Amino acid sequence: MDSNRYKLLLLGGAVRLYFSNTSLASLIGNRVEFATPLNSFKRLQEGVFLLQQGVDPYGGDLVHESPLLLKALSGILLNYAQWLPILYILFDLCTATLLYLLSHTFVKQKLKQQQGECKDYAKDTEELQYSENDQFKIPELVLLAYLFNPLTILSCVGLTSTVLSNLLLALILYTMVKRQLFICVIVLAFETVRSLYPVVLIAPLLLIFARRSVGLSIAILMVFVTSCFAVAGANFLVMNSWNYLDGTLGFIFYFRDLQPNIGLFWYFFTEMFEHFRTMFLITFQLNATVLYLVPLSIKLRKEPLLLATVLIALMAVFRAYPSLGDVGFYLALLPLWRRCWKFMAHGFVVFTFFLITLSMMGALWHLWIYAGSANANFYFGATLAFSTGQIFLITDLLFAHVKRVFCLYNGQRILIDGEEARILLE
Amino acid sequence: MGLLSDPSLSTHNKLVDNLAKHMRKLCYAFYTAGVVWFMCLALPEFNHGTYLSENALSPGLVYPEIRIDANRLAVQMLEELQRERKDHQATTPHAWILAKLNEFGLETHTHNYTLRYPFGGGKEFHGKNIYGILRAPRIGSTEGIVFSAPYRPPNSVHVDITPSVPVLLAFAEFARRKNYWAKDLIFLVTEQEQLGMQAWLEAYHDGDKEGDNSNSYLLAGNLPARAGSLQAALNIEVQDLEIDYIDVKIEGLNGKLPNLDMFNLVQRIMAREGVTSGYKQTPRKKRRSNFSTYEQNLRQMLAMLSTQSSGVPNGNHGLFHRYRIDALTISAAKRVTNSNVKSNPSSAAVPLLKAIEGIARSLNNLLERFHQSFFFYVIVHNDRYISIGDYMPALVALIACSFLKAYLTWSTLDVIERRPQQDGDVAEGYLGPAMQSMKLSLPYGVVLLYLALALFIGYVGNVLPLQKYFMELPLGAGPLTGSILVALNLIGLVLPFVVVLPAGGLELLHISLLLIYGCALIVIGLLNFSLGFFVAVLSVPMVVALNTGKMNRTLRGLTRLWTLLLNPLVVIYTIILIMSFYQFPELTFQQLLLRAASAAMDAVTFALIDSVIYGNWLYFAICTVFLPLWIICWTLALAKRSDNKISQTKLKAN
Numbered sequence A: 001m002d003s004n005r006y007k008l009l010l011l012g013g014a015v016r017l018y019f020s021n022t023s024l025a026s027l028i029g030n031r032v033e034f035a036t037p038l039n040s041f042k043r044l045q046e047g048v049f050l051l052q053q054g055v056d057p058y059g060g061d062l063v064h065e066s067p068l069l070l071k072a073l074s075g076i077l078l079n080y081a082q083w084l085p086i087l088y089i090l091f092d093l094c095t096a097t098l099l100y101l102l103s104h105t106f107v108k109q110k111l112k113q114q115q116g117e118c119k120d121y122a123k124d125t126e127e128l129q130y131s132e133n134d135q136f137k138i139p140e141l142v143l144l145a146y147l148f149n150p151l152t153i154l155s156c157v158g159l160t161s162t163v164l165s166n167l168l169l170a171l172i173l174y175t176m177v178k179r180q181l182f183i184c185v186i187v188l189a190f191e192t193v194r195s196l197y198p199v200v201l202i203a204p205l206l207l208i209f210a211r212r213s214v215g216l217s218i219a220i221l222m223v224f225v226t227s228c229f230a231v232a233g234a235n236f237l238v239m240n241s242w243n244y245l246d247g248t249l250g251f252i253f254y255f256r257d258l259q260p261n262i263g264l265f266w267y268f269f270t271e272m273f274e275h276f277r278t279m280f281l282i283t284f285q286l287n288a289t290v291l292y293l294v295p296l297s298i299k300l301r302k303e304p305l306l307l308a309t310v311l312i313a314l315m316a317v318f319r320a321y322p323s324l325g326d327v328g329f330y331l332a333l334l335p336l337w338r339r340c341w342k343f344m345a346h347g348f349v350v351f352t353f354f355l356i357t358l359s360m361m362g363a364l365w366h367l368w369i370y371a372g373s374a375n376a377n378f379y380f381g382a383t384l385a386f387s388t389g390q391i392f393l394i395t396d397l398l399f400a401h402v403k404r405v406f407c408l409y410n411g412q413r414i415l416i417d418g419e420e421a422r423i424l425l426e
Numbered sequence B: 001m002g003l004l005s006d007p008s009l010s011t012h013n014k015l016v017d018n019l020a021k022h023m024r025k026l027c028y029a030f031y032t033a034g035v036v037w038f039m040c041l042a043l044p045e046f047n048h049g050t051y052l053s054e055n056a057l058s059p060g061l062v063y064p065e066i067r068i069d070a071n072r073l074a075v076q077m078l079e080e081l082q083r084e085r086k087d088h089q090a091t092t093p094h095a096w097i098l099a100k101l102n103e104f105g106l107e108t109h110t111h112n113y114t115l116r117y118p119f120g121g122g123k124e125f126h127g128k129n130i131y132g133i134l135r136a137p138r139i140g141s142t143e144g145i146v147f148s149a150p151y152r153p154p155n156s157v158h159v160d161i162t163p164s165v166p167v168l169l170a171f172a173e174f175a176r177r178k179n180y181w182a183k184d185l186i187f188l189v190t191e192q193e194q195l196g197m198q199a200w201l202e203a204y205h206d207g208d209k210e211g212d213n214s215n216s217y218l219l220a221g222n223l224p225a226r227a228g229s230l231q232a233a234l235n236i237e238v239q240d241l242e243i244d245y246i247d248v249k250i251e252g253l254n255g256k257l258p259n260l261d262m263f264n265l266v267q268r269i270m271a272r273e274g275v276t277s278g279y280k281q282t283p284r285k286k287r288r289s290n291f292s293t294y295e296q297n298l299r300q301m302l303a304m305l306s307t308q309s310s311g312v313p314n315g316n317h318g319l320f321h322r323y324r325i326d327a328l329t330i331s332a333a334k335r336v337t338n339s340n341v342k343s344n345p346s347s348a349a350v351p352l353l354k355a356i357e358g359i360a361r362s363l364n365n366l367l368e369r370f371h372q373s374f375f376f377y378v379i380v381h382n383d384r385y386i387s388i389g390d391y392m393p394a395l396v397a398l399i400a401c402s403f404l405k406a407y408l409t410w411s412t413l414d415v416i417e418r419r420p421q422q423d424g425d426v427a428e429g430y431l432g433p434a435m436q437s438m439k440l441s442l443p444y445g446v447v448l449l450y451l452a453l454a455l456f457i458g459y460v461g462n463v464l465p466l467q468k469y470f471m472e473l474p475l476g477a478g479p480l481t482g483s484i485l486v487a488l489n490l491i492g493l494v495l496p497f498v499v500v501l502p503a504g505g506l507e508l509l510h511i512s513l514l515l516i517y518g519c520a521l522i523v524i525g526l527l528n529f530s531l532g533f534f535v536a537v538l539s540v541p542m543v544v545a546l547n548t549g550k551m552n553r554t555l556r557g558l559t560r561l562w563t564l565l566l567n568p569l570v571v572i573y574t575i576i577l578i579m580s581f582y583q584f585p586e587l588t589f590q591q592l593l594l595r596a597a598s599a600a601m602d603a604v605t606f607a608l609i610d611s612v613i614y615g616n617w618l619y620f621a622i623c624t625v626f627l628p629l630w631i632i633c634w635t636l637a638l639a640k641r642s643d644n645k646i647s648q649t650k651l652k653a654n
Helices: A002-020 A024-030 A041-052 A067-079 A083-120 A136-148 A150-157 A163-177 A181-195 A197-209 A213-241 A243-254 A264-273 A274-287 A293-299 A304-318 A322-345 A349-373 A376-410 B013-023 B021-042 B068-087 B094-103 B164-176 B193-206 B260-272 B293-309 B315-325 B350-365 B388-411 B415-422 B444-466 B477-499 B504-525 B531-543 B551-564 B567-581 B589-613 B616-638 B645-653
Strands: B108-115 B124-134 B143-150 B184-190 B228-237 B243-249 B275-280 B326-334 B377-380 B384-387
Touching: A002 A083, A002 A136, A002 A150, A002 A304, A002 B326, A024 A041, A024 A150, A024 B275, A041 A067, A067 A083, A067 A213, A067 B108, A067 B384, A067 B531, A083 A150, A083 A163, A083 A274, A083 A322, A136 A150, A150 A163, A150 A274, A150 A322, A150 B551, A163 A181, A163 A197, A163 A304, A181 A243, A181 B021, A181 B068, A181 B326, A197 B243, A243 A274, A243 A349, A274 A304, A274 A376, A274 B444, A293 A304, A293 B124, A304 A376, A349 A376, A349 B275, A349 B388, B013 B388, B013 B477, B021 B388, B021 B504, B021 B567, B068 B228, B068 B350, B094 B108, B094 B124, B094 B164, B094 B377, B108 B193, B108 B444, B124 B164, B143 B164, B143 B193, B143 B315, B143 B350, B164 B228, B184 B567, B193 B315, B193 B377, B228 B315, B228 B350, B228 B589, B243 B260, B243 B350, B260 B326, B275 B384, B275 B444, B293 B377, B315 B326, B326 B350, B350 B551, B388 B415, B388 B444, B388 B645, B444 B477, B444 B504, B444 B589, B444 B616, B477 B567, B504 B531, B504 B616, B531 B551, B531 B616, B551 B616, B567 B589, B567 B616, B589 B616
Parallel strands: B143 B184, B143 B228, B228 B326, B243 B275
Antiparallel strands: B108 B124, B124 B184, B243 B326, B377 B384
């Protein structure tokens, strides 16, 4: 089994290496679907150059990478620029490995939990329970889904810093599952200061580490806030100015760059009257962060990892500058819920949606920007449909989970007066 | 919210089952709906009257000032040019044109370019364009309008359009004396048909590239002077100073069209000057037909779509579209019989000159590029059009067939597999655990490899003819490209016999074909509606008819025959055969077949050359999209199965 994993990792690395040497790399680096103002490699280069010249990179409106990473990458970019693609590939492989390990541990935990609960399960529900075989099957599927998803491959080839975000997110999830509170909180704080939205992951974190005691959760929260400040302080020490806060978090929150992307913000904010901007800004940001947080946390309190998956997915849909790399990451988490798949009715529809909208995006972007015959509305239509597809997927996953849990305890075939029963949501 | 929160526990939907039973009928219903919708578009209720959307154009707001002396000048210059032409049988009288432009006081330059013809061992052709810039007195050369006229030497095979240059020059002389120009006017005389125009445009926009790029076939060189960003262009083709009618040509490279406002502008101004003009205008005799309005409209639409679908521009204007410059050609036809209409030769071209002046002054008013009206439209009649929102549903209905079939096939995949082993004694809506994992254990990897292989075969067709060692063969371009394509098609034909997919592979291949086919048609339909629509009309019924399951023997044979007939090469050959049948009705059948074969070879070569020089992507689409899709269709039509039970049982054990 293990050798298989290494083979897959090697193959995934080879595919990435091959494509990063073709002309595809620069093409993807310029595509708005992959490279947003936040994660594009071009802007990183600009930041490194400004840093080298002794100019504050955050004074302008181009660089939005966090100072610590900028500094670290500038060392590599200045001295070993030709190795950078390899480094990104290694990061991606690390992400894949972390996801593999986390899913392995997760299935093991699930199996253990099942052993305790299995006497309450209904009879014909073997297919809904995690089996011994899943220990190997699911991690392999996760690995496959991350390594060979075109979205993650291309976002790695285009050298977007989504690769780093994905690594950090994978690390957060991994430490969550492994119950390593301290690392988890620190990485989460780092990623929060870097890109704001991961702050919602504090909910699954609390659910895992401080399920019963309020005191502990308050303590964890305190630690989290303190480490956020510590990370911010460290960033300050690197830059010697607080400008970066506005350049990173402020830039995300105020949505200053209206460059089109696959998200929902840009079109809305280009069309809107300026004096409503603040109100809609808050609405949109609430939608991307806390709106779904509370209800989902209550509903999924027993499944913190599912909560984390759904939150990451919602983040990828609703965040200010989403990229396809984010989408690729949460798609790789879906195999964890393999036992829910039976109830996922829209998988094929969503896949078709993705296929159509992604191919349309390319064509419409060409017509809009290069040929000048189409316009923003065409492109936005495609991105809107893409987001709708993602929402379908997330909702489908949630419903499948609810149905699975129900069936696990009540059996799969419930007949009322000889007819198939239906679950009513009340 | 029923769609998202279906409360049913089983994912097995009875509606889907019922629909799946009538899948073919449903698909053909969609197909018919799409075609009928398209036919309906020719009805006046379904299309709209054209209108000018851009107010800045305000056509006809000023009185034309061009007078009979301009016409006199044109006549005089035409005589001079005719004398020059006697000495320049195969070349352009550059010196004469240069002298004229200089004489009018324009900033005159020549532009040299070189074509490195890739085939037949490589040859070099040189060409020369001449252009004069009239600097606008009101602005600092930030925007420009192009007026161009192609020049054809006497030995050219095309229609003689010598008077275009005198008309252009006469207008230039008139324009030079006016002080109201707010945009630079460029008067351009190109040679060697579209090649000269392409070279000029390339040089204008990205001239003087560093280092002689060895893999570009057209070396465009550089221009000594420019006139800012080009806003619009008018290409003038005049057969004679005495004009019968004007045909407005709009179809550009890859089926792009100029803004509808520009077409309307030309129509309005032509009408004001009393010149008969229209889209696909034909001589008066032909126009006198007894077709109903509906039939005329439909013919007009189909004519437009067929011109568009090849992606080859039907005039020099088409190349401007590539650079976001709205352009069209006004092609003035010679008056053949003027027994009824007696016109004074000394004032014959005045209406045309007035019209050109009117168009120029309207374009001069433009505050920004054309952006108001439509870029995607089909012209039904000279003053009626169909917008994208109205014609797209036809294509969408056609494409929907393939997605619908894909969905239904996918959802009933389990059912098909279940039937043979458990004869309906399982309660409805319940799937055993073995069934559930069916979809997971399909041979995804193998099918993906097969798809990649098909794609590779197509891609090879795209790059192979341009390889060095092939080009150095002492073989004409036609036979070379033709034989490579035939060889690739043969490989595609044989492939399904050699590679047999494992169990479940055919079903998966079928579904992926439907998805890829649908996506490809959507993209092609967005970029070039006509091509997408024609391909869809031809191929959707075949794709719907494909069946991997049990099937009547004759039916399967018919499907195979149908698939064979839709091979890209066969389709190209058939189209050319029909065209040559109409063009040379005197030939015997055998001669016709041979002639069509050589014509088809030439056609693919031209398509290849068009793709490398002008950036026409028809060849690419046929090789890299349609050929692989056809290979997969052919595989499915053959439906070769590996008939070993072991793999079947293995599949179920999973």
